[in-house]
Amino acid sequence: MFFLVFSFLVAFFDSVFFCFLVVFFMFLLLNDYSWFGCFFYCDSYFYVLMVFLSFYILFLVLVLEVSVVLNYMSKLLVFVSVLFFFSSSFVSLYIFYEMSVFPIMLMILGFGSQVEKISAGYYLLFYTIFCSFPFLYVLFNSYYDLFFVYYDLFLSWESVVFLGLCFLVKFPVYFLHLWLPKAHVEAPTVASMLLAGLLLKLGCVGFVRVMGSMGFYSVFFWLFLSFLGMVVSSLSCVFQSDVKSLAAYSSVVHMSMFLMVLVSMCIIGKGAGFLMLLGHGFTSAILFYLIGVFYSCTSSRMVYYFVGFFGGGLFFVFLLCLVFMSNMGVPPSLSFFSEFLAVGSMYYGFLLGFVVLGVYLFLSFYYSVYIISIGLMGFSFFCFEVFSLGLCVPFLLMMYNVFWLVIFF
Structure with missing residues (x-):
């Protein structure tokens, strides 16, 4: 009986169990800094725990939600988040960070129940784009130093503020938070769970990465x-x-x-x-x-x-x-x-x-x-x-x- 139940779970949640297995072996191999190549680098147990948290939320979403589109968007968001947590440079960090916005945007606009979802989508898109432009400015004025190196850099105070502004909007800190209540109110339950449990963590982890270059000023x-x-x-x-x-x-x-x-x-x-x-x-x-x-x-x-x-x-x-x-x-x-x-x-x-x-x-x-x-x-x-x-x-x-x-x- 146990074997039949286990086989049913593996068949139904094959992607979730596979990801759990992969992250578990990564956790066992992480005795020291681990380099996986292809711009991915696991340097802390904390990021492994964030990945486990992502798959816990994904498991609950797949059990509760019957919509195929919402399940697919949830898997896409979790996949992008895992790549974000193990990014090794500011460029890959920024790419996966911006990619995480699109699944949430589609969930809100496609499955929101009220017409105010358009306003919530505008707020989310405006705050994301407006706060990302300073990041791009610093990125392309650093003579490509931020493209291939790790996060331990010596940057000016203005550069740190511009880099951190991109991630502070996803904390979100006060004054950059107006999109969050609107997005939560208009989003379906699954999108709200992913938004609060996972998407906000991307901004926090991104700011932790930027703090490596901030210093004490x-x-x-x-x-x-x-x-x-x-x-x-x-x-x-x-x-x-x-x-x-x-x-x-x-x-x-x-x-x-x-x-x-x-x-x-x-x-x-x-x-x-x-x-x-x-x-x-x-x-x-x-x-x-x-x-x-x-x-x-x-x-x-x-x-x-x-x-x-x-x-x-x-x-x-x-x-x-x-x-x-x-x-x-x-x-x-x-x-x-x-x-x-x-x-x-x-x-x-x-x-x-x-x-x-x-x-x-x-x-x-x-x-x-x-x-x-x-x-x-x-x-x-x-x-x-x-x-x-x-x-x-x-x-x-x-x-x-x-x-x-x-x-x-």
């Missing part, structure tokens, strides 16, 4: 940008009426905190940032999936419809509470460990950041607890007993799995 500029994004985005989450838009601004908050711990120039902060990316990938993917389940049952994403949802289905409520608790950093989730290490890195780096961190932790705790608390009040008119909710269990195990700490320490 302009640190206070990046800290101010991250502090402002954390506080203002948390306030925006409090006043959102669309729960999908709330989840999108929550991603802006977490990515701003990732930028803060990354530019603290502390090895603890770098490990905390990588752990935060991993935890946010699992949390955001399952959060947008549960929001999609809620929308399919109620035909609405308004926060006010969450009133009394505890009576709609115990399993759905249990999963949603676990996800929101992971989102606000409750132990023993990965978000808690990453934020704990982030506070430690700020203690060694910038004591003034404790005030901003306190405001951020209070606000992020508030809007997550608010969603859970309104479910305790009122009476629910909806039933959320959906069979596919059981597929969330592996993601929940990854969100609360402390094993990932061993990778960094």
Whole structure:
């Protein structure tokens, strides 16, 4: 019986299992820096974990989605993302980074349910193109030094800002974030899962690559940008009426905190940032999936419809509470460990950041607890007993799995 079930899974998810096998052997071979040729270079366990995260999300997408086109676009996006994580130069990094925009664009424009999807596509395309032009300017004025070498370069402050601007739009940091809530609101559930769980990680990894050439100058500029994004985005989450838009601004908050711990120039902060990316990938993917389940049952994403949802289905409520608790950093989730290490890195780096961190932790705790608390009040008119909710269990195990700490320490 086990052999029949295993054969069925291999036949149905052959590409996913093959990719898992390839990445697993790459993980075993990575005792030191590993050169694979053809412009691909694996230099960290973290990028291997990002690839595993990509295939976890792809597995969930292939199980849930029945559309052949959406499944194909999801496979294409994951394939491009794997090539991006193992890129060895700025040119290949930029090529795969821009290629990842087209699958998401086609998902939004082709499978969005409202006419505002055209505006969301315009926002996504405009921000991507506008922020990519400075990257091309630096690239073609570097006398082709960025084409073939690794990321350890000595660049001026202006060049680093221009290179980083291309990737900051996919964080996204505050002031470059307006495309994200629009894209999430208009995108189908599968596109939202890939956008939050995978596409945002491309911008973060790209900025980590650029940081190899940044040095210690302009640190206070990046800290101010991250502090402002954390506080203002948390306030925006409090006043959102669309729960999908709330989840999108929550991603802006977490990515701003990732930028803060990354530019603290502390090895603890770098490990905390990588752990935060991993935890946010699992949390955001399952959060947008549960929001999609809620929308399919109620035909609405308004926060006010969450009133009394505890009576709609115990399993759905249990999963949603676990996800929101992971989102606000409750132990023993990965978000808690990453934020704990982030506070430690700020203690060694910038004591003034404790005030901003306190405001951020209070606000992020508030809007997550608010969603859970309104479910305790009122009476629910909806039933959320959906069979596919059981597929969330592996993601929940990854969100609360402390094993990932061993990778960094």
